[in-house]
Amino acid sequence: xxxxxxxxxxxxxxxxxxxxxxxxxxxxxxxxxxxxxxxxxxxxxxxxxxxxxxxxxxxxxxxxxxxxxxxxxxxxxxxxxxxxxxxxxxxxxxxxxxxxxxxxxxxxxxxxxxxxxxxxxxxxxxxxxxxxxxxxxxxxxxxxxxxxxxxxxxxxxxxxxxxxxx
Numbered sequence: 001x002x003x004x005x006x007x008x009x010x011x012x013x014x015x016x017x018x019x020x021x022x023x024x025x026x027x028x029x030x031x032x033x034x035x036x037x038x039x040x041x042x043x044x045x046x047x048x049x050x051x052x053x054x055x056x057x058x059x060x061x062x063x064x065x066x067x068x069x070x071x072x073x074x075x076x077x078x079x080x081x082x083x084x085x086x087x088x089x090x091x092x093x094x095x096x097x098x099x100x101x102x103x104x105x106x107x108x109x110x111x112x113x114x115x116x117x118x119x120x121x122x123x124x125x126x127x128x129x130x131x132x133x134x135x136x137x138x139x140x141x142x143x144x145x146x147x148x149x150x151x152x153x154x155x156x157x158x159x160x161x162x163x164x165x166x
Contacts, residue, residue, distance in 0.1 A: 001060045002099030009092040011050040017091045024073045029057040035124035041154035047088045052120040063098045100135045
């Protein structure tokens with residue numbers, strides 16, 4: 001059974017959308033491995049700060065079915081599909097890894113390039129899967145994070161108030 005990893009982000013009603021997404025993901029996929037939450041400045045536009053995190057889950061579903069489930073959760077939280085790439089989001093759920101699968105088609109890219117490009121994806125992934133190796137480069141996520149250029153890092157771990165009541 002493959003382990004999948006999902007990058008989660010929100011900067012619109014993030015204190016509602018992130019916990020709701022975690023609940024929906026757990027309902028669909030069962031027990032989750034959840035990283036810390038990172039408060040992150042937007043990339044490519046000006047706007048409110050994001051909450052970003054990574055969750056891991058085990059599933060025997062086809063990768064396309066998993067992706068469809070993620071799209072439905074986004075839609076349920078008010079996400080519209082006509083928005084630009086770099087813009088505010090109610091909820092962004094990206095399947096970044098699915099076992100050792102390497103897939104490039106018109107709908108899915110796994111592993112996602114964002115893993116090595118954005119600290120808000122790589123740092124929480126390295127936190128929950130440090131020894132796991134990238135399926136193409138075969139370098140561990142801890143090592144990729146160690147080598148990542150942190151010169152202009154614009155994120156920090158945070159504990160939202162809704163997490164304190166858990």
